[in-house]
Amino acid sequence: MTDANATSGKHPPDHGKPGDLKTLLIARARRARRFPTRLRAATAPHGIVLLYHRIAEPSADPWDLSVSPENFAQQLEVLRRFGACKTFTDLADTLAGPAPPKRSVAVTFDDGYLDNMAAGLPALKAAGVPATIFVATGTIGAAREFxxxxxxxxxxxxxxxxxxxxxxxxxxxxxxxxxxxxxxxxxxxxxxxxxxxxxxxxxxxxxxxxxxxxxxxxxxxxxxxxxxxxxxxxxxxxADHPMNRAELDELAACDLIEIGAHTVWHPPLDMIPPDQAAREITQSRADLEGWLGRPVTSFAYPFGKYDRNVLEHTQAAGLRCACTVYEDIATTRSDPFQIPRIHVKNWPGDMFEAMLREFTGP
Ligand SMILES: [Zn+2]
Known part of the structure; x- marks a missing residue:
């Protein structure tokens, strides 16, 4: 999960009731604040990395971790028109490569919830949209909630x-x-x-x-x-638990899906001793490579929290790229170990597209 309040000053705003004056003024201020981002998006190749956690409809959702299946399907339809959809590692490689396309888009999920497989995977397959699932390996098969x-x-x-x-x-x-x-x-x-x-x-x-x-x-x-x-x-x-091994295998078997690492036990890596942080990173990658029998190249920082030590450990662990919860577009100049992501809330397709346009312009 992410604690976006604590880690990102650019949390996407709630889209309130359209038409109310306060909502209109907030929307105008938000668009003005993102003007430099839109300028970069208009003039240079860029990537949009989206942060999801759950495809579910829990009754309470204090961190906006869930998108309903209906809204997720609508969002995927928007994305198919919006740019070249890739896994996170492909997007990072593309941006670092010699000829990045004007716009790439990556869907990412953090934590490894069962609903990613049960509800997310069918929708991704139906839309033909790839996704990267960042898994906290210690919780796989724990048979209890986060x-x-x-x-x-x-x-x-x-x-x-x-x-x-x-x-x-x-x-x-x-x-x-x-x-x-x-x-x-x-x-x-x-x-x-x-x-x-x-x-x-x-x-x-x-x-x-x-x-x-x-x-x-x-x-x-x-x-x-x-x-x-x-x-x-x-x-x-x-239904609210993380996946077990069989469910993770089923998810990983789909060729649209990349599995990335997200530590073993999901600690805030900048708040624990550096050697423990290093173990969390290397062990989660080793767990996944052992289970899946394929290379794991990407990583997401739990709670979006990292510091210089954590960055060094992530690079030393042999990973190629990592993503944060800082909200921005990614560009050819982005550090591949600090790629920003945009937190997606439970918006229907039109609100979702309006939010994306705040970052990219028309
Ligand atoms: Zn997480």
Missing amino acids: WWDALVRIFLTGAPLPPTLTLDIGGARREWAIPDAPAQSYDAWKMPRRPPRDPRLLAFTEVWRALLMADNDDSMRAIDALAAWAGLPPLGDP
Whole structure:
């Protein structure tokens, strides 16, 4: 997943109700801000790399990770007209090569959700659009949700919660008071930049930040404890899980699909010791090459987080290219290990195309 609020100042905006004055003014300001990008897109070969996570319709989606199957099909139709669709590595190679086309487009998915295979693959095949799936190998076959999705299920989908929460994470005990937590869902709520006032939402954001820094065993223990506290099952709906090995094999067998690495356990690589970061990168690539029997050449930084050390480790691991969550077009001058991506939200085709045009012009 990505924590776009924390890592990118250029998160694509929500397209509000068309016609309302505030929406029109925001849209105009946004178009003005992207003018230099459109100028580059008009005058030089460029690539558009799109960031997806899920093809699904969860009730709560605080980071806009999901696109519905219907909207995804519409978006793919737009893309087929928009540029030469390639895998991420092909796009990076093309931009670095002698004769890049005017515009290349790459669809990428982060994390390795089951729905990428179950819902994404049929749509990609029907449209003939390639895609790159970045997989966190430790979660493949784990038969449980990613920890951030478990938090959403526990805190944001309407379960009545006890009034106090005590949680041990990484040897530290934390407590939260959640008085009168109403049994309501938070379907439209989005992760804010500032701490929310609602005690339930505040506890959610603070547990999220604590788990971001926890190792995988601590995260799983914390999720088990939270589910027990909320009176919910620990594992969640299998449709929300990452793929298992057989499902990954089925996805990888399609010649439209590139599989890229996304670490083993999905830590923020710039916040863990450098030797551990190096192991996360090399091991995830080795896992995938061992499982799939083919070279793995691309990488995506979990949460979009990296620093100079991480860049060096990624290059030293023998990978050819890597992508960030910084929102921009890629050009022939882009560092192949820092290729920007545009986060796609659950937009119908026309809104999706309008968003792309903000970056590329007509
Ligand atoms: Zn991720």
